[in-house]
Amino acid sequence: MERVGLERFPTAMQVLAEHAELEQQLADPAIHSDPARSRKVGRRFAELGGVVSAVNTYAGLADDLAAARELAAEDDAFTDEADDLEQRLAAAGERLAALLAPRDPNDSADAIVEIKSGEGGEESALFARDLFEMYQKYVEGRGWKVEVLDDQPTDLGGFKSLTFAVKANQPGDLMPYGLMKFEGGVHRVQRVPVTESQGRIHTSAAGVLVMPEVEATDVEINDDDLRIDVFRASGPGGQGVNTTDSAVRITHLPTGIVVSCQNERSQLQNKESALRMLRSRLIAQAEEEAAAAASDARKSQVRTVDRSERIRTYNFPENRITDHRIGFKAHNLDQVLAGDMSALVGALQAADLAERLGRPAGSQ
Structure with missing residues (x-):
């Protein structure tokens, strides 16, 4: 009509x-x-x-x-x-x-987020925890649910790695992946570590990978392509936290992708959580490969899944946060870490929209 x-x-x-x-x-x-x-x-x-x-x-x-x-x-x-x-x-x-405007079809999906500590040892692991807590407060403030799928804690309370899902309570025009995808990349922190006795500022980093969570029917996985190992879950320092071999490690043989989960009590639950992570990792890898063969514009749209790119700096002495992709800078780092990411995310969304509309960044 x-x-x-x-x-x-x-x-x-x-x-x-x-x-x-x-x-x-x-x-x-x-x-x-x-x-x-x-x-x-x-x-x-x-x-x-x-x-x-x-x-x-x-x-x-x-x-x-x-x-x-x-x-x-x-x-x-x-x-x-x-x-x-x-x-x-x-x-x-x-x-x-x-x-x-053209948009990523995965924007309407829930998200799986993986945080890994990087340079900086224990300080990096503590920063990984700070990132998780920042995301958790932000998405729960939107009424979304956070579900930890797997974590590897350290003795001081940080995380060597942590994987969690962000799920919306109901479908809408803005979903977790469409919002969280801008977080993919290297996050750098500058501060005095708790382990530093002389008050010197150190620089360390953590990597974030954001993937869309997909239905089991959206990704075909051949059981013959999987090697599934079970082992006993462990906590910080290697102390046993489970008396049965309930933890699961899945290796996808064609790609070499390895995922593991030990947070649930049963082996079956851990296997299902690991498969959720594997499906998302396979989708993310497919998009990276597509980006490598696509135009520069397409590359810029999906590069958020690349953990090798430094995207942001968190400077504690100056209470400053800087996003290097769009030149965003603000002196409210304490508020951002407390979950108030609205201004930062809004600036990233505006830059993304300008790019999709073919406009210079910052134009109306």
Whole structure:
């Protein structure tokens, strides 16, 4: 059906048609016999909901503006109303353009985040813990759930590595991976370590990998390609925390990817958590390989899964946080570590949107 005012947004009609088709699918009782498909369709339907609302708002304002201009041509009293509608239509057009801009299809997924300590020994492990606590406070503040899948704690309370899932309570137009993906890369910290007796500032780093969590049906894994080892879970210092071989290590033989989990009580639960991590790692690897063969623009969109790139510095003496990708700098490091990441994430989202719209960073 033709909609007035949408000529400059050719993909808007496609979105309306897809949304209507998804609504019909969800109304069919048969779809709910397949929980995986039902979740996938429901997630996509919710994702498009905000776009459909923006399309309808823009089309409605376009209709109102056309009517106001006709009236203003006959009576100057309607000129101000037409001018106001023109400004509102322009703002609605900007919002609609942003929502229709090409985006990563994984943005509508939950996320699996892996943090590994790097240079700096125990100090790096403590910083890895700080990063986890920062993310945990931030996403829980949004009403999302954090689920620790695996961790390797150290004697001083840090983490050699930690893997956790971020899950939204319900589908929406902004999901965990779409928000957390900007965190992938090397995070550098500058501060006086708790182990430093002379008060000298040290620099250490931790790596973060952010992956979309995918359904089991989205990744085909051949059981013959897996080597599964079981072992006894252990805590800091090697002290046994389990009396059975419940921990699981899975090696994906074709790629060499190794994942392990020891946080659950049963071997079966640990195996399922490890498979969740493996599926996400396989998706992340496939995207890295695709990026290597793609254009520079595509590379920049997916490089957030690359842990080799230094993205951010946390300077404790100056209470400063700097994101090197976009030149963001603020002197509220204490607040950011307490979970107030809104300004930082907002700046990253704005830079990402400008890139997807083909605009210079910082432009409107």
